[in-house]
Each structure stands twice: as C-alpha cells, then as structure tokens.
Amino acid sequence: MTSLPAGAAVPPVPTPTPAPAPSGGAAQRVVVVGGGPGGYEAALVARRSGADVTLVERTGLGGAAVLTDVVPSKTLIATAEWMTVAERAGELGIRREGPDHGHVVDLARVNARVVELARAQSDDVHARLAAEGVRLVAGTGRLDGPSRVLVTPQASDGAPGGPVEVLEADVVLVSTGATPRTLPEAMPDGERILTWTQLYGLTVLPERLVVVGSGVTGAEFAGAYNALGSDVVLVSSRDHVLPGEDADAAAVIEEVFAGRGMTVLGRSRAVAAERTGDGVRVTLADGRVVEGTHCLMAVGSVPSTAEMGLVEAGVRLGPHGHVEVDRVSRTSARGVYAAGDCTGVLPLASVAAMQGRIAMAHALGGAVAPLDLGTVAATIFTAPEIATVGASERSLTAAGVRFAQVSLPLARNPRAKMLGIHEGFVKIFAAQGSGIVLGGVVVAPRAGELVYPLTVAVSQRLTVDDLAGTPTVYPSLSGSVAEAARVLRGQLG
Structure with missing residues (x-):
C-alpha cells in the first residue's frame, strides 16, 4: 500500500464538467x-x-x-496458510506419527x-x-x-x-x-519463467522457485510457495523486503521468511532470466547467478x-x-x-x-x-499478514505532524498464546493534543480482519479514548487494539 497522510488527495488534473443529459x-x-x-x-x-x-x-x-490476480492469488495463499498453521501443531500438543501422517501438497x-x-x-x-x-x-x-x-x-x-x-x-x-510488467532479458514462457498470472498452470510444485521482486506480489507468492514446500529464493533490489511498507512490519516478515528457510538476497538486482532445459538461471547485476527450477517475475505492472x-x-x-x-x-x-x-x-x-x-x-x-x-485499509497476505490504514509513521514524520505512537507485541495477547502465535504487533499513531487516531499497522494472522476497528477510527476521526473505552471480547486478538489504545492514552496524558 502506498502510505499517505490521513486525508491525502489524489493530485487534481484539469477537468471539464460532467456530460449533460440527452x-x-x-x-x-x-x-x-x-x-x-x-x-x-x-x-x-x-x-x-x-x-x-x-x-x-x-x-x-x-x-x-x-x-488472474486477487481471487486466485488469495485462494492459493489461503491454502498455503494451512501449512503454516500445521507447523504449530507440535507446540499445541498435536503429534504426528509415522511417514504417512505428514502433509503433501497436490499442486495440480x-x-x-x-x-x-x-x-x-x-x-x-x-x-x-x-x-x-x-x-x-x-x-x-x-x-x-x-x-x-x-x-x-x-x-x-x-x-x-x-x-x-x-x-x-x-x-x-x-x-x-x-x-x-516484463523485462526483455527475462521474457516469460509460461512454463519455467512466469508472471503471477501464469502460476496457476503449474501442476507440480516448483522444487526451487526464484522470485524476482520483493514488493507486495513477490513477498506474497514467495511466502506462499515456501509454505507449500518449495525451496524459495527471493531476490530484492532493495535492502529489505516490502520496502514501501512500515519498517517494523517488513522486518517481522523478513525474519519469518528466514526462519522458515527462505533465502532472501537483499541489494541484488536481477538483470536477466533464461531457461536451461528443465530449470532457470537468473543473473544478478553483480554477476552472481541463481539457479532454480522456476522463476517468478514480480517486477510491477x-x-x-x-x-x-x-x-x-x-x-x-x-x-x-x-x-x-x-x-x-x-x-x-x-x-x-x-x-x-x-x-x-x-x-x-x-x-x-x-x-x-x-x-x-x-x-x-x-x-x-x-x-x-487516507481512510483506505490495505492488506499484504503474507503469513502473518500486514494490514495498514491511514497515515504511516514515515508520512507523519515527513509532514512534521506532532504525533505519538505505541507498538504492542501480539505475543502478550492471551488469545495469541492459546493459538501459538509468536510474531506480530499492533501499532497505533495518534495526534498529540487531540488524541485523534491518524493511522495504524497490524501484523498478525487475519490482520485484514483485525485492522477494521482502526479503519473505523481513522475514517470517523475517533480518539484513542474512544478505542480504549470500547469493550472487546476476552480473550480475543482484537483486545490488543484496545490495549494499545489504553497504553497510548497514557502517553498522550
């Protein structure tokens, strides 16, 4: 999501009046x-x-x-999510025994x-x-x-x-x-070098998938295929994945990726991708070569x-x-x-x-x-998800807005403990003085659902007092939104 201050407008262009009725x-x-x-x-x-x-x-x-985009990609990601949930089975006391009790993905x-x-x-x-x-x-x-x-x-x-x-x-x-968007030196063939619209023709899980591009699309598919069982290499031309997002949120996702065995190559711009029989070779700007069985080009649109x-x-x-x-x-x-x-x-x-x-x-x-x-909420469907609404920390700082913020780790939430959730947080930004909620970030499973209270707060110009004083279910992940508001209220005096 492109971060803009609350109330930001689309730049105007010279426009005529609407067409008259016949x-x-x-x-x-x-x-x-x-x-x-x-x-x-x-x-x-x-x-x-x-x-x-x-x-x-x-x-x-x-x-x-x-x-070819939102519905199919999120369906694929929802399937991959079951694999990430299964990873927590042992922690929750669920034991799988024998070679036939694992999970195998039938990609076809x-x-x-x-x-x-x-x-x-x-x-x-x-x-x-x-x-x-x-x-x-x-x-x-x-x-x-x-x-x-x-x-x-x-x-x-x-x-x-x-x-x-x-x-x-x-x-x-x-x-x-x-x-x-395609690159002349990495033209998709629909079999080994693919765009995200062509992934759904695969019938066999890529053994080693090289994902070029660490924006939203690249991060989502890299995380999904990693969860499904592919060995994934994510090539990022920037220092970190998801460079346009909240820095703390992006850091959580990168840490999760590494913990699940994904290779993330930062500051590594891909300049070419070519097919090599039953595989691909991706060449980086510094001369390094990354080999894989498939390559996903996620370099914009x-x-x-x-x-x-x-x-x-x-x-x-x-x-x-x-x-x-x-x-x-x-x-x-x-x-x-x-x-x-x-x-x-x-x-x-x-x-x-x-x-x-x-x-x-x-x-x-x-x-x-x-x-x-400024009132639009957006979600990145990684695992955990990242949901944002309103102004970002970066935009508020650049605009010179006086604001306070709080970031509450999700791991302290009782419902998160029950579900074996360790990563994630709730972050809220509020105006100094008025306490009006300016924006928020949620990193959690189902963050796209959990961000809704913050979306209402931003769109209706509610204060942290309004959020803090609204009852929540106990135990619930949404309780962290209210708790973060209570902590922030204390900071605002």
Missing part, C-alpha cells in the same frame, strides 16, 4: 470499458440510477482481480481449485450484472472520440469475430486494469491503456501510461471517467470499486464524496 428526458447512455471491480461496480451504480448501461469486457467478468488439485473458484466468482459477477439489466458485450473497446466506443467482438475462442459495433455514449468509464484511442479522445495519460484522474475519477476529456489500476491511483480492488462508484454517482448528478485515500 435532450427529451431519455436515459443517459453509459458505456463501461473493462469488467473488473471498477467497471462492474460503476455499471451497477449507473443502472440503479436509471441509465442505459453497456459493459464491454474481453477476457471475463471480474477482470484480472477475479480471474490446488491450482484446479483456484481456477474453479475464480471462474465461479466471475460467473457470479456476470449473473448479477445481467439481473440488473446491464447489457454485456464480449469484445475489445476503443474510444472514437469522447462519446463513442468502437467494439471489436470476441469469438468464443478469444479471437476477434464479427463486425465492429459502434456504441454512442453520454458517459464513458475506462477501467481496463493493468498487466504484469503496466496500465492497459495502449491502442485505446484515449489520447486522441482528449484523455491525458501520465508518463507511464496511466490515465490521469481527479478525486471523482474524471479525466481531462468531457464525459470520460476512469477507475482502477489503469489510473495508477492505488492498485487495490477496493479502491477501483470506490472509484467506479464515485465516477458514476458524479457523472449522473448524484451527491458524492471525493475519494479519500
């Missing part, structure tokens, strides 16, 4: 290009507002978030289930949109000016099929997402905005191809909005969905609150 009282014509979270949520809002809505998607409803079945669940979720999105009356078109959309979309139909085999359809629009929303007619339609793109938008998702072209990873605002499915909803509410004349990234 004459004669006819329903507004909305065309959505891209069926990911930003696109399908926008379509639902527009349809419920009475608009005539057409959604164009070429690969499947739900987009990459459902089919794991990945088959991953794909099945992703497709089922895509089908659910399709059914929901159809039930709401959204017209669904399988094809590739391209803008022909700000008020017209040209659609090349998609045949059942994925190839273009049929004549181009012209869709006239009063409002256009672009939500085409992003694709994995690029927005899917090329050859869409955006610039010709008056839509301004950033230097890396992202669509520039303001806080209500308007672009620089009248009547054209954008949402999701193609905007580069914050690559989270939840943010894409919010952008899409905000865009349609604004375009169709509804009351709308602009996007506020």
Whole structure:
C-alpha cells in the first residue's frame, strides 16, 4: 500500500464538467470499458440510477482481480496458510506419527481449485450484472472520440469475430486494469519463467522457485510457495523486503521468511532470466547467478491503456501510461471517467470499486464524496499478514505532524498464546493534543480482519479514548487494539 497522510488527495488534473443529459428526458447512455471491480461496480451504480448501461469486457467478468490476480492469488495463499498453521501443531500438543501422517501438497488439485473458484466468482459477477439489466458485450473497446466506443467482438475462442459495433455514449468509464510488467532479458514462457498470472498452470510444485521482486506480489507468492514446500529464493533490489511498507512490519516478515528457510538476497538486482532445459538461471547485476527450477517475475505492472484511442479522445495519460484522474475519477476529456489500476491511483480492488462508484454517482448528478485515500485499509497476505490504514509513521514524520505512537507485541495477547502465535504487533499513531487516531499497522494472522476497528477510527476521526473505552471480547486478538489504545492514552496524558 502506498502510505499517505490521513486525508491525502489524489493530485487534481484539469477537468471539464460532467456530460449533460440527452435532450427529451431519455436515459443517459453509459458505456463501461473493462469488467473488473471498477467497471462492474460503476455499471451497477449507473443502472440503479436509471441509465442505459453497456459493459464491454474481453477476457471475463471480474477482470484480472477475479480471474488472474486477487481471487486466485488469495485462494492459493489461503491454502498455503494451512501449512503454516500445521507447523504449530507440535507446540499445541498435536503429534504426528509415522511417514504417512505428514502433509503433501497436490499442486495440480490446488491450482484446479483456484481456477474453479475464480471462474465461479466471475460467473457470479456476470449473473448479477445481467439481473440488473446491464447489457454485456464480449469484445475489445476503443474510444472514437469522447462519446463513442468502437467494439471489436470476441469469438468464443478469444479471437476477434464479427463486425465492429459502434456504441454512442453520454458517459464513458475506462477501467481496463493493468498487466504484469516484463523485462526483455527475462521474457516469460509460461512454463519455467512466469508472471503471477501464469502460476496457476503449474501442476507440480516448483522444487526451487526464484522470485524476482520483493514488493507486495513477490513477498506474497514467495511466502506462499515456501509454505507449500518449495525451496524459495527471493531476490530484492532493495535492502529489505516490502520496502514501501512500515519498517517494523517488513522486518517481522523478513525474519519469518528466514526462519522458515527462505533465502532472501537483499541489494541484488536481477538483470536477466533464461531457461536451461528443465530449470532457470537468473543473473544478478553483480554477476552472481541463481539457479532454480522456476522463476517468478514480480517486477510491477503496466496500465492497459495502449491502442485505446484515449489520447486522441482528449484523455491525458501520465508518463507511464496511466490515465490521469481527479478525486471523482474524471479525466481531462468531457464525459470520460476512469477507475482502477489503469489510473495508477492505488492498485487495490477496493479502491477501483470506490472509484467506479464515485465516477458514476458524479457523472449522473448524484451527491458524492471525493475519494479519500487516507481512510483506505490495505492488506499484504503474507503469513502473518500486514494490514495498514491511514497515515504511516514515515508520512507523519515527513509532514512534521506532532504525533505519538505505541507498538504492542501480539505475543502478550492471551488469545495469541492459546493459538501459538509468536510474531506480530499492533501499532497505533495518534495526534498529540487531540488524541485523534491518524493511522495504524497490524501484523498478525487475519490482520485484514483485525485492522477494521482502526479503519473505523481513522475514517470517523475517533480518539484513542474512544478505542480504549470500547469493550472487546476476552480473550480475543482484537483486545490488543484496545490495549494499545489504553497504553497510548497514557502517553498522550
């Protein structure tokens, strides 16, 4: 998650007024290009507002978030989590005896289930949109000016099929997402050198997986495959894994990785990866070579905005191809909005969905609150998870904000003791004087669930007194949130 001070705004771009309603009282014509979270949520809002809505998607409803990114990756990680839980069995008094009582990963079945669940979720999105009356078109959309979309139909085999359809629009929303970034010297082949979208085709667990990139994607998959039983080497060009995250949280994850036998190569930039028959060879900038059976390239993503007619339609793109938008998702072209990873605002499915909803509410004349990234919670699905919300320690310090903080180890929590949890903490930042909660970090199993009280506190401008005075279940992991607030209250006086 990109850390921003509470209340931080997306930098504005020059924007026109929303497109006017067509004459004669006819329903507004909305065309959505891209069926990911930003696109399908926008379509639902527009349809419920009475608009005539057409959604164009070429690969499947739900987009990459459902089919190749969030849903499948988190399903795989959920499977790997069972292996990390099993590691604590001996400590909890559970004994496994004999060679046949261990856990063996059937990766073919794991990945088959991953794909099945992703497709089922895509089908659910399709059914929901159809039930709401959204017209669904399988094809590739391209803008022909700000008020017209040209659609090349998609045949059942994925190839273009049929004549181009012209869709006239009063409002256009672009939500085409992003694709994995590739390097010329490490081109994926889908078998040994892979992007994260290609991992689900594996039927045999990689014996030795080299993961290039220690950001969120790299760390999540490195941790998952390490838990599943692969020997994992994580190549990081930075000093530590997860360089953009809370330093204490990243340190916990790196320590856990090392404790589970993972090799982490810091300050080691990969410059090439090549296939060597039944293996791969990854070359580092300093000349070292790392051998493995497979290589995952997790070096970022690029927005899917090329050859869409955006610039010709008056839509301004950033230097890396992202669509520039303001806080209500308007672009620089009248009547054209954008949402999701193609905007580069914050690559989270939840943010894409919010952008899409905000865009349609604004375009169709509804009351709308602009996007506020300062209240967005994000989770990194390592084991333990890292969840953050609001301002980070780094951003508060850089902004010169007077704040106090507390970090409470999870190991002192009674519920954590019962579950055999040793790693993790709850950290809270609060404003000096007012005691308003500015942000927080949770490192724990299911941290994405545990961060919710802090998300409410940040979004509603609650104080540490409010948190400290709210009863919690005993024993519970959430008790650590209240306890941290009580400790912090003492520091604030």
